[in-house]
Amino acid sequence: MHCCRLSRRLWLCSFSISLLLCAAIAGAQETTAKEALPSTLPDAPLPQGVSASSSATPAAADPAAPLPYAHFYWRTIPPEYRARPLTASGKMKFVLHEMISPVDLVPAGVSAGWGVYFNTNPKYGPDDDAFGQRLAAAATRQTSFRLFSDGLLPIALREDPRYYRLGHGSVWRRTGYALTRVFVGRTDSGAMTPNYSAIMGRAMGAALTPAYYPGASRNAGVVWTTFGTAVAGEMGLDFLREFLPGTFF
Numbered sequence: 001m002h003c004c005r006l007s008r009r010l011w012l013c014s015f016s017i018s019l020l021l022c023a024a025i026a027g028a029q030e031t032t033a034k035e036a037l038p039s040t041l042p043d044a045p046l047p048q049g050v051s052a053s054s055s056a057t058p059a060a061a062d063p064a065a066p067l068p069y070a071h072f073y074w075r076t077i078p079p080e081y082r083a084r085p086l087t088a089s090g091k092m093k094f095v096l097h098e099m100i101s102p103v104d105l106v107p108a109g110v111s112a113g114w115g116v117y118f119n120t121n122p123k124y125g126p127d128d129d130a131f132g133q134r135l136a137a138a139a140t141r142q143t144s145f146r147l148f149s150d151g152l153l154p155i156a157l158r159e160d161p162r163y164y165r166l167g168h169g170s171v172w173r174r175t176g177y178a179l180t181r182v183f184v185g186r187t188d189s190g191a192m193t194p195n196y197s198a199i200m201g202r203a204m205g206a207a208l209t210p211a212y213y214p215g216a217s218r219n220a221g222v223v224w225t226t227f228g229t230a231v232a233g234e235m236g237l238d239f240l241r242e243f244l245p246g247t248f249f
Contacts, residue, residue, distance in 0.1 A: 073097045076247040079167035085188055086162075088155045095151035095161070099143055107233070108138040121225065122209075123216040137212060144208050145230055149201025159197045160186040163241045178242035182234045202230040 070081035073094060077083045086094060098104060112134035116126055122137050124130040150161040164186065166177045185195030206227035210218040 071247075074247040075162060076241045077162055077164045078247065079165055083160075083162060083164075086154075086160065091155050091161065092151055095146050098146050098150060104142065104146075105139070107237075108135060108142055111138040121217040121222050122213040124214060137209075140212055141205060141209060141226070141230075144205035145202050147201075148204045149198050153197035153201050157196055158188045159193065159195070160188055160190075161197060163238055165242055167242075174242050175239065178238045179235050181238045182231055198234060199231065202234070203227050206230060 067080060067082040070077050070083050072084065072090070074081075074083075075098065112131055114120065115122070115124070115134045115138075116131050119126050122134065124133040124137075153159070154161045163181060166174050168174075169177075181195070182198050183195050185193055185198060187193050206223050209223060209226055213222065
C-alpha cells in the first residue's frame with residue numbers, strides 16, 4: 001500500500017509538472033513567434049508639398065504581399081505563415097528534432113504516471129520501479145510513432161507531416177477540422193490526401209510493442225488498443241495545436 005501511494009504521488013507530481021511545462025513553453029513560443037514576424041517596412045516618401053502632419057491615414061498593407069516563412073522545425077504551421085517544402089533529408093531532420101525535443105517527454109511522462117496509477121498496459125506493476133520502466137516503454141513507443149508517421153512514411157509516400165492550423169471560423173468548424181487531420185493530410189505539393197502516414201505509422205509502431213513489452217502485455221488485444229489510443233491521442237494533440245498559441249506540439 002505504501003508503494004502504491006508513493007507511485008500515485010509520483011504520477012500526480014509528474015502530471016502537475018507536465019502542465020506547468022506546457023504553459024511555460026506556450027508562452028515562450030508565442031513570444032518567439034511574435035519576434036519572428038518581419039518588422040514594418042519604412043513609410044514611402046511623401047509627394048512634394050505634402051508634410052507628414054497633413055498626410056491622411058497610413059496606407060493599407062498590400063494584401064498580395066507574400067506570407068513569411070515558418071521556422072523549419074515548427075510542427076504547427078499557423079495561417080499567417082507559409083511552409084517550405086520538406087525534402088527527404090529535411091523530413092528526417094524534422095523527425096529527429098521531434099524525438100529530442102523536451103516537450104516530447106511530457107506525454108511520455110503522463111502516460112507512465114497514468115499506467116502506474118491505474119496499472120494499465122504494459123503490465124510492469126504498481127511499484128516504484130514500474131514508473132521508470134513505463135517511462136522507457138512510453139518513450140520508445142512514441143519514438144517509433146514519430147519515426148514512421150513523421151519521417152519514413154512521409155518520405156516514401158511524399159506526404160507533409162506538419163499540422164496546418166485553420167485559425168478561423170466557428171469553434172465547431174475548427175474542432176471538426178482538427179479532429180479529422182489525423183485522417184486527412186497533405187502531399188508535398190499541398191494537395192489534400194488521406195493521411196496514410198499518420199494511420200499506417202501508428203499501426204506499425206503499435207505492432208512493434210511486443211518486442212519490448214513484458215510477457216503479460218504481448219498479445220493482439222494490447223496491440224490494437226495501443227493503435228487506437230495512439231490515433232485518439234493524435235486527435236487530441238491536433239485539437240491543442242488548433243486552439244493553443246505557439247507551435248510547440
